[in-house]
Amino acid sequence: MATTAVAAPSARVKAKQSKRFKIWIGFLFLLLIAGGYFIVERLVQGLPVTNLSSITPWGAWIAFYIFFVGLSAGSFLLSTLIYVFGMMEYERIGRMALFTAIVCMIVALTFVLMDLGRPERMLNAIIYWNVTSPLAWEVHFYLVYIALLTTELYIAMREDLVRLAGTASLKGKVAKWLTFKNSTITESTKKRDHKWMKILGTIGIPLAILGVHGGTGTIFAVVQARPSWNTGLFPVIFVVSAMVSGTALLLAMYIIKKKATKQKIDHGMVVSLAKMMVGFLFIDLGLQFYEYLVGVYGLEHHHLEGLGTMMGSAYSWSFWGVQMFLGAAIPIFLVFNKKTGTNVNALLTAAILIVIGIIGVRFNIVVPAQIVPLFEGLPAGDYFPTFNEWMVSVGIAAMGLLIYTFGEQLLPIEEIQSSEKTEG
Amino acid sequence: MLSNMLGSKNMTEKDWNNLLDTALPDVEKEMDASPFDTKLSFNMADDARKVINENLNIKDFHKKYHSKLLKEFGEEVGQDFASGADEPAQETDGVKWGMVIDLRKCVGCDTCTVSCKAENRTPPGISYNVVLEQEIGDFPNVAKVNLPRPCMQCEKPSCVQVCPTRATYKLKNGIVTIDNDRCIGCRYCIVACPYGARSFDFGESYEDEMPGYNDVTSPEYGIERGERKPGKTPIGTVRKCNFCLHRLERGEEPACVETCVGDARFFGDLNDPNSTVSKLSKSPRAFRLKSDLGNGPNVIYLK
Incomplete structure (x- = not known):
C-alpha cells in the first residue's frame, strides 16, 4: 500500500508540513510557558493555590497522575502484543507505544511532584522506604519500569539507529552517539535483539500489570477508611481501564500523526485497534458494574454514600456525562455503527472521547470518595480544581507532548523502512 | 435426655x-x-x-x-520465668498512654478544641481535636450527642502503614508521631486515617487577626522551631494530635484533659491495670470508634 503512494512529496507539501510543525511546536511552548507561570506560583506559594483541604487532600493532580500512569501501562501492554505475542499487524505503532509509555510516566511523576507538600524531599520515599506502604513500592516500581521501557525502546530502535548513524542529518548524529559507532546489523544481532525484546517484554508484563498499574490501584484499594476504594476488584479495574485508555490514545495519536504528515493510514489496523479498544471498554464496564452492584447490595452506609456522591450528587455530571456518555456510550455507538465503524474520522472521535472519558473515570475515583465525611458530624468535602490546578496540568501535559514531539524528531520512533517506501 | x-x-x-x-x-x-x-x-x-x-x-x-x-x-x-533475684524491673512494659472520654459528662463546650489550638498553636484549618455535635431523634424526643475526637493513637495505625517514608511512626509509649522533617507531604496518611485525625499544614496563619502569632510555635515533639515562616517545616507537611507529648514529658496532662470543664476526659497508662483509664476502659459503657476496622484505638469512650 505504501509503495503505491506518490513517488516523492513535492517541495510545497514539505514546506507546508514544516510550517504546520512550527505552529504545533509554538503552540505547545505557549502552553508550557503559560503553565510554567502557574507551576512557579505553586512552587513559591505552596498548596494554598489549590482547592485541596485536609478533608479532600487529593485532587486533580492525583487524578491526572493515575490517568497518565494508566496511559503508560496501557500503551506498554499494547506494545507487548507486538513484541511478546507476535501480533505483527500492529508493528507500526510498537515503538510509538513504548515511547508514549515512557513520556506518560515522566508526565505522571511530574504530577506527583507538583502534588507533594515538600517536593524537595521526594527522594525520602526511596531513602526511607517503608515496606508496608503501597506508595513507596510504587515509586520503586515506576523507576524500574522506566528503565525497562527505555532499554526496550533502545533495542527496538537499534537497527534503525545503526542505519541512521551514517546519515548527516540531526537524527543521524544522535544515532551515531547512541550506537557507540561500531554497531552492526547481522543475522545474529537480529536474533539477539528479538530475543531480548521478548525477554524484556515478558518481564514488563507482570511489572506493568501488578507493579505499575495494579499497584497504583492498590494505593487506593488498601485504604480501609474509604469503602468505595476498599475492594479487591479495584486494582483490576485500574489495569483494565489502563488498557482502554492506552489503546485509545495510541489509536488517536496514530491517526492524527498520519493525517498531519499526509501519510497513508493503515485502515485495517485502525479498525482492528478500535474493535480492541471497545473490547477492553466492555470488560471495564462489566467489572465496574459488579463493583457498584456489590457495593450497593452491601447496604453499608459509608459505601452507599460514596457511590451516591459519585452517581447522584452535584458531582454526578462527571460520572454520567463524562465517564458514561462521552467515554462509553458514544464511542461504542461510533465503533459498532455500520456507517461510522469504518470511517477513520469517526473512529478518531471515538478514541479521543474514550481518552477524555478515562480522565473522568480517574476524577470519579479520586474525588467523590473524599467528599463523604468519615463520620457523621464531620464536614463534607467540597472540591473543584482551581484555575491554577488546571493550568499546571495543562503545562505538564504540554511538556509531555513537547518531549514526545522532540523525541520523534531525534529518534527513529517511526519505522524508517515504511517511510522510505513512502518516499520511494 | x-x-x-x-x-x-x-x-x-x-x-x-x-x-x-x-x-x-x-x-x-x-x-x-x-x-x-x-x-x-x-x-x-x-x-x-x-x-x-x-x-x-x-x-x-x-x-x-x-x-x-x-x-x-x-x-x-x-x-x-524470672528467678526474682535479678529482676529487670518492668523493662518490657512501659507506659502506654490512653484516654477515656465520658460522653455523659461532655457538655459540648469545645473547651478542649480551643485549649488544644492554644497549646499547639495550630494554624487556621487545623484542629487536632474537634467536637462533633449531632442532634438525634425527632422532636420532641431529641437529644444532642457530643463526640470529642482527638487522634485515637491506634494500636495498629493505618497512617503508619501507608506512610511511604516512615515519617509517621508509633512511639513505645503508644503515641503516633510525625517526623515533620522527613514528611514529604504526600497526604496518603490523611486519606488513610479512618478518624479524620490528620491535617495538612497549608501554611496559613492568624497573623492578620493576631499580631505576633508567627513569632512562637509550639514545641511539638519537644522540638523548638522558632518563628513560623513560609516554606519552613512544619508548613507543607502533615500534622496531628500527639497527646501533647511535650507536656507529658514534663509531667503534665494533655491540654484538652486539663481544661475539660465537665471532667469528661481521663488520661493515664493503659498498661497499668490499676490506673483510672484501665479501669474505666473495662466498664460496660466503654466502646471504641469504628472498632470493626481493627486499628485498635487507644482513645476509649464511655456511652
Missing part, C-alpha cells in the same frame, strides 16, 4: 456434683498420666489463684517456682 432429667425432677446440689463428676475427667489421674509432676502442677495452680486474688505477689510466685520449673521443663521454658 438431660433436659428430660432436668424437667422431671428437682436437682439437688449432690445431683449436680454427680453430673459434673461423670462429665469431667479426674484431674489427678490426668496429671499422673502426663509426663509432668502432679504435685507441682497442683501447687502452682493454687498459688496462681492466690496471685489473681492479689493474696500473693507475682514476684514471689516467680521466685518460688523458678528452680522447680527449670528442673521440670529445662532451660527453654524455665528461662522465661
Whole structure:
C-alpha cells in the first residue's frame, strides 16, 4: 500500500508540513510557558493555590497522575502484543507505544511532584522506604519500569539507529552517539535483539500489570477508611481501564500523526485497534458494574454514600456525562455503527472521547470518595480544581507532548523502512 | 435426655456434683498420666489463684517456682520465668498512654478544641481535636450527642502503614508521631486515617487577626522551631494530635484533659491495670470508634 503512494512529496507539501510543525511546536511552548507561570506560583506559594483541604487532600493532580500512569501501562501492554505475542499487524505503532509509555510516566511523576507538600524531599520515599506502604513500592516500581521501557525502546530502535548513524542529518548524529559507532546489523544481532525484546517484554508484563498499574490501584484499594476504594476488584479495574485508555490514545495519536504528515493510514489496523479498544471498554464496564452492584447490595452506609456522591450528587455530571456518555456510550455507538465503524474520522472521535472519558473515570475515583465525611458530624468535602490546578496540568501535559514531539524528531520512533517506501 | 432429667425432677446440689463428676475427667489421674509432676502442677495452680486474688505477689510466685520449673521443663521454658533475684524491673512494659472520654459528662463546650489550638498553636484549618455535635431523634424526643475526637493513637495505625517514608511512626509509649522533617507531604496518611485525625499544614496563619502569632510555635515533639515562616517545616507537611507529648514529658496532662470543664476526659497508662483509664476502659459503657476496622484505638469512650 505504501509503495503505491506518490513517488516523492513535492517541495510545497514539505514546506507546508514544516510550517504546520512550527505552529504545533509554538503552540505547545505557549502552553508550557503559560503553565510554567502557574507551576512557579505553586512552587513559591505552596498548596494554598489549590482547592485541596485536609478533608479532600487529593485532587486533580492525583487524578491526572493515575490517568497518565494508566496511559503508560496501557500503551506498554499494547506494545507487548507486538513484541511478546507476535501480533505483527500492529508493528507500526510498537515503538510509538513504548515511547508514549515512557513520556506518560515522566508526565505522571511530574504530577506527583507538583502534588507533594515538600517536593524537595521526594527522594525520602526511596531513602526511607517503608515496606508496608503501597506508595513507596510504587515509586520503586515506576523507576524500574522506566528503565525497562527505555532499554526496550533502545533495542527496538537499534537497527534503525545503526542505519541512521551514517546519515548527516540531526537524527543521524544522535544515532551515531547512541550506537557507540561500531554497531552492526547481522543475522545474529537480529536474533539477539528479538530475543531480548521478548525477554524484556515478558518481564514488563507482570511489572506493568501488578507493579505499575495494579499497584497504583492498590494505593487506593488498601485504604480501609474509604469503602468505595476498599475492594479487591479495584486494582483490576485500574489495569483494565489502563488498557482502554492506552489503546485509545495510541489509536488517536496514530491517526492524527498520519493525517498531519499526509501519510497513508493503515485502515485495517485502525479498525482492528478500535474493535480492541471497545473490547477492553466492555470488560471495564462489566467489572465496574459488579463493583457498584456489590457495593450497593452491601447496604453499608459509608459505601452507599460514596457511590451516591459519585452517581447522584452535584458531582454526578462527571460520572454520567463524562465517564458514561462521552467515554462509553458514544464511542461504542461510533465503533459498532455500520456507517461510522469504518470511517477513520469517526473512529478518531471515538478514541479521543474514550481518552477524555478515562480522565473522568480517574476524577470519579479520586474525588467523590473524599467528599463523604468519615463520620457523621464531620464536614463534607467540597472540591473543584482551581484555575491554577488546571493550568499546571495543562503545562505538564504540554511538556509531555513537547518531549514526545522532540523525541520523534531525534529518534527513529517511526519505522524508517515504511517511510522510505513512502518516499520511494 | 438431660433436659428430660432436668424437667422431671428437682436437682439437688449432690445431683449436680454427680453430673459434673461423670462429665469431667479426674484431674489427678490426668496429671499422673502426663509426663509432668502432679504435685507441682497442683501447687502452682493454687498459688496462681492466690496471685489473681492479689493474696500473693507475682514476684514471689516467680521466685518460688523458678528452680522447680527449670528442673521440670529445662532451660527453654524455665528461662522465661524470672528467678526474682535479678529482676529487670518492668523493662518490657512501659507506659502506654490512653484516654477515656465520658460522653455523659461532655457538655459540648469545645473547651478542649480551643485549649488544644492554644497549646499547639495550630494554624487556621487545623484542629487536632474537634467536637462533633449531632442532634438525634425527632422532636420532641431529641437529644444532642457530643463526640470529642482527638487522634485515637491506634494500636495498629493505618497512617503508619501507608506512610511511604516512615515519617509517621508509633512511639513505645503508644503515641503516633510525625517526623515533620522527613514528611514529604504526600497526604496518603490523611486519606488513610479512618478518624479524620490528620491535617495538612497549608501554611496559613492568624497573623492578620493576631499580631505576633508567627513569632512562637509550639514545641511539638519537644522540638523548638522558632518563628513560623513560609516554606519552613512544619508548613507543607502533615500534622496531628500527639497527646501533647511535650507536656507529658514534663509531667503534665494533655491540654484538652486539663481544661475539660465537665471532667469528661481521663488520661493515664493503659498498661497499668490499676490506673483510672484501665479501669474505666473495662466498664460496660466503654466502646471504641469504628472498632470493626481493627486499628485498635487507644482513645476509649464511655456511652
